[in-house]
Amino acid sequence: MKYLLLVIFLIIVGCSTSKYFISNEEELYYEKCTGCHRPHDRSEYDSTEWYSIMEKMSKKAHLSDEENRMIIKYLTDSKTK
Numbered sequence: 001m002k003y004l005l006l007v008i009f010l011i012i013v014g015c016s017t018s019k020y021f022i023s024n025e026e027e028l029y030y031e032k033c034t035g036c037h038r039p040h041d042r043s044e045y046d047s048t049e050w051y052s053i054m055e056k057m058s059k060k061a062h063l064s065d066e067e068n069r070m071i072i073k074y075l076t077d078s079k080t081k
């Protein structure tokens with residue numbers, strides 16, 4: 001019984017820390033945007049540049065509005081940190 005609780009505890013900790021290190025937005029970015037070219041680092045462009053790049057690239061990657069929003073969030077988030 002104690003062992004079971006420990007396992008459950010480790011699963012919870014494992015899930016929450018992996019969420020912390022890689023967000024859904026980041027995962028989606030690597031999934032959708034690395035098929036045709038290397039992943040461009042978000043520091044390569046500023047927010048304004050990312051918006052215009054994403055107009056072009058979201059069509060290439062066939063993103064839904066939701067996916068487009070998430071990836072833009074990921075790409076421009078770092079600029080406020």
Ligand code: HEC
Nearest residue numbers: 032033034035036037040053054056057058060061063071
């Ligand atoms: C279907 C293939 C394809 C997909 C998917 C794709 N790209 Fe691109 N990307 C290209 C090509 C081809 C270029 C070369 C320049 C061009 O066409 O404007 C490029 C260029 C770029 C550039 C360089 C800047 C520029 O304007 O030339 C960036 C940054 C970029 N892509 C980001 C992304 C992001 C972010 C995504 C995900 C939403 C993505 N790409 C998905 C094909 C793709």
